[in-house]
Amino acid sequence: MATAVAVEGVGRMETAEHELRRAFLAEVEEIPGGKRISRCLQCGTCTGSCPVSYAMDLSPRELIARFRAGDIQSILSSRTIWICASCYSCTTRCPAGIKVTDIIYALKRMALARGIRPSRYPTFAVAESFLDQVNRYGRMNEPRFMLGFYRRAGFGRAFKAMPMAVRMFFKGRIGIKASRIKGLDSLRKIMRRAEQLEIGVEHEVTGEIAPVGYGVVAARPPRAFPAASARTQA
Amino acid sequence: MRYTYYPGCSLESAAKAYDISLRTVFRLLGHELNELEDWNCCGSTAYTSVAETTALAVCARNLALAEQQGVDLVAPCSACYTVLNKTDQFLREQPELRSKVAEALGEAGLSYKGNLRIRHPLDVLMNDVGLDAIALKTTQRLEGVKVAPYYGCQIVRPERSFDDREVPMLLDEMLSSLGATVVDYAMKVRCCGGMLMTTVDDVALKLCSELLQCAVDSGADVIATTCPLCQINLEAYQDQINRRFKTKIRIPVVFFTQLLGLALGASRAEVALDSQLIPFEPALAPLAEAVHV
Numbered sequence: 001m002a003t004a005v006a007v008e009g010v011g012r013m014e015t016a017e018h019e020l021r022r023a024f025l026a027e028v029e030e031i032p033g034g035k036r037i038s039r040c041l042q043c044g045t046c047t048g049s050c051p052v053s054y055a056m057d058l059s060p061r062e063l064i065a066r067f068r069a070g071d072i073q074s075i076l077s078s079r080t081i082w083i084c085a086s087c088y089s090c091t092t093r094c095p096a097g098i099k100v101t102d103i104i105y106a107l108k109r110m111a112l113a114r115g116i117r118p119s120r121y122p123t124f125a126v127a128e129s130f131l132d133q134v135n136r137y138g139r140m141n142e143p144r145f146m147l148g149f150y151r152r153a154g155f156g157r158a159f160k161a162m163p164m165a166v167r168m169f170f171k172g173r174i175g176i177k178a179s180r181i182k183g184l185d186s187l188r189k190i191m192r193r194a195e196q197l198e199i200g201v202e203h204e205v206t207g208e209i210a211p212v213g214y215g216v217v218a219a220r221p222p223r224a225f226p227a228a229s230a231r232t233q234a
Numbered sequence: 235m236r237y238t239y240y241p242g243c244s245l246e247s248a249a250k251a252y253d254i255s256l257r258t259v260f261r262l263l264g265h266e267l268n269e270l271e272d273w274n275c276c277g278s279t280a281y282t283s284v285a286e287t288t289a290l291a292v293c294a295r296n297l298a299l300a301e302q303q304g305v306d307l308v309a310p311c312s313a314c315y316t317v318l319n320k321t322d323q324f325l326r327e328q329p330e331l332r333s334k335v336a337e338a339l340g341e342a343g344l345s346y347k348g349n350l351r352i353r354h355p356l357d358v359l360m361n362d363v364g365l366d367a368i369a370l371k372t373t374q375r376l377e378g379v380k381v382a383p384y385y386g387c388q389i390v391r392p393e394r395s396f397d398d399r400e401v402p403m404l405l406d407e408m409l410s411s412l413g414a415t416v417v418d419y420a421m422k423v424r425c426c427g428g429m430l431m432t433t434v435d436d437v438a439l440k441l442c443s444e445l446l447q448c449a450v451d452s453g454a455d456v457i458a459t460t461c462p463l464c465q466i467n468l469e470a471y472q473d474q475i476n477r478r479f480k481t482k483i484r485i486p487v488v489f490f491t492q493l494l495g496l497a498l499g500a501s502r503a504e505v506a507l508d509s510q511l512i513p514f515e516p517a518l519a520p521l522a523e524a525v526h527v
Contacts, residue, residue, distance in 0.1 A: 030286060032327035051425045055437045083434060085441075086279050087387035087425035092399050101392065108283040122433050123283060130280035134292060138274040140243040149432060160435075164470045168248065171509045175247035182272050186342035187295060194291035194338035 013070045020072040020110070026199050027106035031099055034106075039096040040064045046090035046100050056080040060090055060100055063107075076111045080104075082121030125152035135188070138181030143174050235362055237353075238303045239267040240296060240318070242311035242462075243275050249311070249462030251506035255491040256310055256355055258505060262498040263363055263371060267308065270300050276309075276317040279429065290331060291338040293321040297352075298344040306351045308358055310491075312388035312461035313428075318352040323393060354389050355491065356460055357396040360404045365411045373499035375413030378520030381493070382419045382454035383409055384445070386464040390423055399423070405490055409458060412497040417452040421445050426467040435474075442467050443475045446483045455517035458490040465489060469511050486514030 003015045013021070028034040046060040047053045053060060058080045066075050075081065081104055090100040108123065117124040129148030133140040146165075150158040168174050181187065237260075245253040260267045273296050281289035296318065300307040309315040325332045326348050339345055359368070383405040389395070390402045397404045402423060410416045424445055427438025446468060449457050459465045469487035476483055488510065495505035496518075502508065 027286075030328060030331060032324060051441060052427075052430070052437050055434070083430070083437060085387075085425050085428045085430045085438075087428070088391035089387070089425070091392045099392075105279075105282050106286075109286065112284055120434075123429075126429055126433060127280045127284045130278065131284060134275050134277065134281070139246070140275045140278070142244065142247045146432075153433075160474070163473070167511055168470065171511060173248045173250060173509055175250075179246060181274050183274070183295075183342070186344075187274050187292070189341040190291050190295055190338045190344075191288055193341045194288040194334065195285065197334040197337065198285050198287045 011070070017070055017073055020076070021070065023110060024067065024072055024106065027110065028103065030199065031102045031106065033097060033099055034102065036096060036098050037064065037067070037103060040068070040098055041096055043095065045093050045095060046098075049089040049093045050084075051087065051089065052083050052085055056083050060084075060104075063104075064098070064100075072110075075107055076114065076116060079118070079121055081107045081111060082118065082123045084108075119154070122149075122153035125149050128152055133178075135191070136180075137178045138184045138187050139179055141175065141178035143176055144178055236266040236268065236305050237308045237358065238300050238305055239269045240273055240276075240300065240307055240309045240314060241269065242309065242314035244311050244313075244462035248466055249489070251492060251509045252310055252462055252465070252489040255489055255495045255500070255505040258495045258500045259355075259359070259491050259498060262495070262500060263359075263367065265363065268303070270296065270303070270307070273299065276314040276321075278313050278317060282317070287331065287334050287338070290321050290324055291335045293317055294325065294335050294339055294346050295342065295344060297322060297325075297350055298339055298346040301346055301350045306353050306358070308353055308355055310355050310460075311463075312354075312386055313463060315352065315354050316388040316392070319393065322348065322350065322352060354396065354460070356389065356404055356408070359494070360408060361396065365408065368408070368494075368498075369411060371499075372412060372497050374497055374521060376409070376493060376497050376521065377413040379414045379493075379517055380417055380453055380455045381409050381414045382417050382449035382452060382457045383422055383490070384419075384449070384457050384459045384464060384468070384487075385423050386459065386461045387423065387425045387428075389460055405458065405460065408490070409493065412494065414493070417449070417454045419449060419452045419454065421448045426464045428463055428467070431467050431471065438467065439471060439475055439478055442471055443479045443481065443483070446472065446475065446485060447481065450483055450485055454485065456493075456514050457485060457487045458493055459487060460490055472512065484512060486510055486512045486517055488514055 004012045005018050006012050044061045050060055058078045063075055084104045086101055088101050112124055129145050132148055133145050241253050277289045277292045309318055385402050390397050390399050406416045427441040431438040465487055472483055492505040
């Protein structure tokens with residue numbers, strides 16, 4: 001049975017939601033000007049400016065409304081956070097100065113840290129393959145990065161990209177050889193220390209400990225992705 | 235002038251043409267670009283999606299190394315440019331993050347004091363070098379070449395921009411000063427989809443098809459970009475876009491530095507013309523003889 005707690009200014013909410021809220025507010029705190037989220041007018045400029053809002057289940061405006069209503073769980077299980085292309089149109093135009101893009105990054109971090117890995121929206125595969133590259137070489141080698149991505153997201157996706165990849169190869173635009181930086185050891189030291197200082201490490205959510213050791217791509221148990229909300233694509 | 239140069243990972247492979255043409259342009263204009271010794275990946279948007287402090291610390295290693303050089307840092311990749319600038323901004327505005335990152339950098343004996351300017355080559359070329367100096371060195375005006383300038387998202391947004399966020403003009407001004415015909419083009423800061431081309435291609439293909447169609451409809455023969463990811467998305471997926479949307483788009487997409495290099499008298503190889511998937515000779519027809527060096 002879900003337990004509930006009283007939250008000042010919000011009323012009673014489920015313990016799980018309460019923990020998410022705490023974690024989210026800690027993330028928001030770290031964004032310069034992040035607290036301006038409380039000034040949202042619900043005007044919808046963000047949604048209107050977003051070139052991909054048509055493909056989202058929750059519009060950016062609705063996303064902020066859901067946070068206010070105490071429903072972060074539905075945000076984390078939406079496809080919205082994975083559809084955001086990080087173009088900053090919303091952030092630029094928000095009349096209340098809300099850093100919408102950075103807030104969506106914070107939500108991506110929260111979702112990934114909680115093992116949300118939707119196979120149709122494989123941002124997790126991009127992130128993990130990317131981190132793997134940085135950890136191994138200090139730089140990102142594009143073909144190796146893509147291989148790592150397909151390994152995690154499914155090689156079915158590679159099929160479509162093949163003709164293009166072959167043409168790129170013959171134009172000399174695929175550098176097979178990874179360039180490894182000389183200061184890799186010191187970069188790793190920096191990463192390890194920074195990982196210990198992540199806020200994610202401190203908070204414990206819904207009985208799980210947020211994974212530590214992102215840099216080495218800690219193995220996370222895959223978890224079923226909750227169905228996107230009933231609202232269909234416009 | 236002297237600058238420290240941060241190429242970024244894309245310029246080592248898929249966007250080699252950007253690296254080659256940028257170095258050529260600076261050499262021809264008499265300005266020095268010194269590659270930052272042992273730079274590492276900026277972390278891109280992928281790292282920010284996973285771990286904020288670590289992403290900032292990874293990126294800050296570059297800032298710390300570049301600061302030691304004492305001159306401005308030039309970052310041509312739009313994603314690197316934004317990530318480097320955002321890292322600098324986060325560290326200046328958030329004391330708590332600053333002290334965490336300082337602690338992490340300390341493990342490698344590095345520190346970042348916040349005295350570095352991270353700049354895009356378009357900014358440097360327009361505001362430091364200037365159109366007058368460029369005009370003096372121009373040997374091959376781009377008369378008759380119809381160009382759609384494409385800025386993308388990351389260099390005019392999100393924060394401190396060197397140009398207008400909604401209607402940037404610097405690239406327009408540069409190209410028209412070189413003699414090119416700059417087409418009036420409504421989507422010059424519209425998003426190309428970025429990494430969505432890899433994760434949710436349905437959405438990215440639609441964005442790119444709208445952009446390409448808009449450029450073609452405006453009468454452009456070539457699109458000039460400032461970003462490696464925009465360049466790939468717009469150039470390499472035209473076949474897929476045509477199949478999906480039943481269109482017949484075929485328009486070359488180049489880096490603005492390739493056009494600038496040609497105007498400054500560089501050879502084909504010096505601006506890596508041969509790496510284009512869609513040859514842009516047809517767009518250059520008006521100056522055909524001069525380009526075949």
